[in-house]
Amino acid sequence: MDTEKSEIGKGRGGDVIVETVSRLMVPFIQLFALYVIIHGAGGPGGGFQGGVIFGASFVLLVIAFGIVKAGDRFPEAVNTAFFSLGVYIYAGVGLLCIILSLGVAQYLNYGFIPLTAHFEENRALGMDLVEIGIGITVMAVITSIFFNLVWKREESEEEVGEKEGEG
Amino acid sequence: MKLISLSALFFVIFLGVLFIYVAEDIPAFGDPYSAPNKYVNLSISMDAAELEDNLNKGVIPESLMDKIEERRLPLPSRVEPIKEGEWDAIIIPEEEEQDFYPKEQKYYLIKKEGDKLWVYRYAPIIRYIEEGHHETEVPNMVTYILADYRGYDTLGETSVIFTAGVAVILLLRRREKRPEAR
Numbered sequence: 001m002d003t004e005k006s007e008i009g010k011g012r013g014g015d016v017i018v019e020t021v022s023r024l025m026v027p028f029i030q031l032f033a034l035y036v037i038i039h040g041a042g043g044p045g046g047g048f049q050g051g052v053i054f055g056a057s058f059v060l061l062v063i064a065f066g067i068v069k070a071g072d073r074f075p076e077a078v079n080t081a082f083f084s085l086g087v088y089i090y091a092g093v094g095l096l097c098i099i100l101s102l103g104v105a106q107y108l109n110y111g112f113i114p115l116t117a118h119f120e121e122n123r124a125l126g127m128d129l130v131e132i133g134i135g136i137t138v139m140a141v142i143t144s145i146f147f148n149l150v151w152k153r154e155e156s157e158e159e160v161g162e163k164e165g166e167g
Numbered sequence: 168m169k170l171i172s173l174s175a176l177f178f179v180i181f182l183g184v185l186f187i188y189v190a191e192d193i194p195a196f197g198d199p200y201s202a203p204n205k206y207v208n209l210s211i212s213m214d215a216a217e218l219e220d221n222l223n224k225g226v227i228p229e230s231l232m233d234k235i236e237e238r239r240l241p242l243p244s245r246v247e248p249i250k251e252g253e254w255d256a257i258i259i260p261e262e263e264e265q266d267f268y269p270k271e272q273k274y275y276l277i278k279k280e281g282d283k284l285w286v287y288r289y290a291p292i293i294r295y296i297e298e299g300h301h302e303t304e305v306p307n308m309v310t311y312i313l314a315d316y317r318g319y320d321t322l323g324e325t326s327v328i329f330t331a332g333v334a335v336i337l338l339l340r341r342r343e344k345r346p347e348a349r
Contacts, residue, residue: 040307040310041305041306041307041310042305042306042307043306043307044307044309046309046310046313046314048324076340080336083329083332083333084178084329086325086329087182087325087326087329088178088182090321090322090325091182091185091186091322094185094189094318094322095185107188107189107319108189108315108318108319108322110315118304120301120302120303120304121304123302123303123304123305123315124303124304124305126315127303127305127310127311127314127315130314130318130321131310131314133325134321134325137325137328137329137332138325138328140332141328141329141331141332144332144335144336145331145332145335148335148336148339148340149335149339151339151340152339
């Protein structure tokens with residue numbers, strides 16, 4: 001019973017090939033996710049898609065190394081902070097438009113954030129900021145849902161094991 | 168610990184107030200009857216003098232047809248006066264195009280301003296397709312509709328995903344301390 005429990009915690013039981021390949025793959029997946037988020041203005045992509053790809057890299061880490069080791073690399077407290085950070089970036093950019101135009105512009109009218117001299121380019125950059133906010137939230141939520149489900153499964157299997165031990 | 172709870176409460180209330188303000192602010196962007204959403208100026212203009220009588224009789228003047236054809240836009244089949252100085256130009260689809268335009272379509276609005284006639288085109292989506300690129304400097308149509316014109320919806324979608332994450336945390340996250348790796 002002890003060996004089974006430790007296998008859940010350690011993923012695939014320390015398979016060298018799986019660990020090495022996923023360790024090599026994770027940085028490239030994350031780079032691709034950032035590319036998809038930033039490229040969202042110029043081609044296919046955007047915050048939602050890039051965030052999901054970024055979350056998938058953490059899912060791969062958990063599958064390869066197990067929840068105990070991968071959970072240490074991305075602590076839940078940080079994850080929960082990222083949750084709301086994304087929404088606040090989005091809402092904050094919208095509020096910034098009102099504040100910086102002294103109440104003239106509507107909410108989320110990005111043109112009034114003075115990032116460059118041109119109204120139209122300000123809108124493009126404002127959209128990029130908003131996409132980054134969406135990406136952070138989606139990434140944190142996907143990761144958090146997966147981590148919580150894995151912890152829950154491990155917990156319930158522990159309980160089953162304890163009951164069988166008593167019986 | 169108490170400081171964290173208090174600041175969290177502050178941020179939640181702040182976001183709630185902001186969302187209420189946003190809900191109040193929407194009609195400025197989303198009003199379907201506002202001028203940019205209703206019709207787009209095609210910058211075709213003509214002298215009104217002799218054309219006005221023709222339009223009132225329901226005849227489309229040749230010079231107007233020529234100018235529309237020059238821009239490679241679909242040609243109107245007939246005109247109907249709405250009120251003094253405004254006419255609808257209507258397209259009746261041909262037999263083989265019936266699937267695409269199911270019935271006759273209100274397409275152009277001809278409006279008298281001063282002593283000139285101006286031609287406008289109906290439908291809000293025209294603005295997104297034709298004006299979007301040089302209004303936002305973003306080449307991707309999906310992105311500028313999603314993040315700029317429909318920015319309110321996307322803010323709502325992000326909060327939906329946020330809420331889903333919070334719900335999973337409330338249901339599944341364990342309260343007691345996690346056992347160390349064995």
